[in-house]
Amino acid sequence: MLRAGDHGENPVIEFEPVSGNNPALKRMLEAAGLPTDDLLDAGRAFFAATRGGVARGFGGFETAGTDVLLRSIVVDPHVRGQGVGHVITRGVLDQARAGGAARAFLLTTSAAPFFERIGFTVIDRAAAPDAILQTRQAASICPVSAILMMMDLAS
Template sequence: MIRDLRIRLAQPADVSAIGAVLERCGLPVDDLPRLACEFHVAVLESQLIGCACAQLFGDTAIIRSVAVLREWRDQGIATHLISAVMMRARANGIRRAVLLTSTCPSYFSRYGFSLIHASKLPEEVQESQEFQRLRNTSALCMCAELQ
């Protein structure tokens, strides 16, 4: 891990920096203001260099918007972000984490995620903006039990 890197909960003042990271990584920012408090961020000195979100739906968390600026990738930052959002979800009594990915299924399998058909998830998860956005794409649905 990079020395002096901090992983912390996002604060309202982080919204524009999170948006900039998401945009540079090609991820959507349309619902960012509403979800800002559900993000964790990676901060090096005073620069926000990565983020991840766990959007809660009942006893399920959708892990989404995992992004690290290109110049800081392959240094374990995403690992710390994913661990942080999953730890927070567990602490809040969340039983399972789900995500959609079209590029990194083997990466997420490291955290206990395995392929699942989206139809097996709670209806509110299937109807979430994240799942609706990726419904007719090649994105794979993955699930990890947290309890």
């Protein structure tokens, strides 16, 4: 379990796996307008960031060949801007790396600057592997206006 923060003004954030049918995961994604149709499909892994025993955010990835698609990165609107999103994203990337993934991709309509700060770069869809473009997120669930981003996990 990843632990971040301290016991003072910024209490410990714990990072742990959750099931795709976790009700709080679905609620938070729906509230943020992110896809929930395929949470129970095979090949996905989800994680929660909890503070004080309460889920403050979630994130996950799905495997596409030797790459992963980061997805469902969401933080409770009441605690945004406190570092929870960074903890979740780094935790999900660590999990994907530990699973042997070489590159991480993601789609976002509004959070590209946040992911750029973490190390992702914007890429053209034509440069993405077919296995990523064929995920339900890339092929149909996300709007065509979504920006595609990539990060090399070996670096």
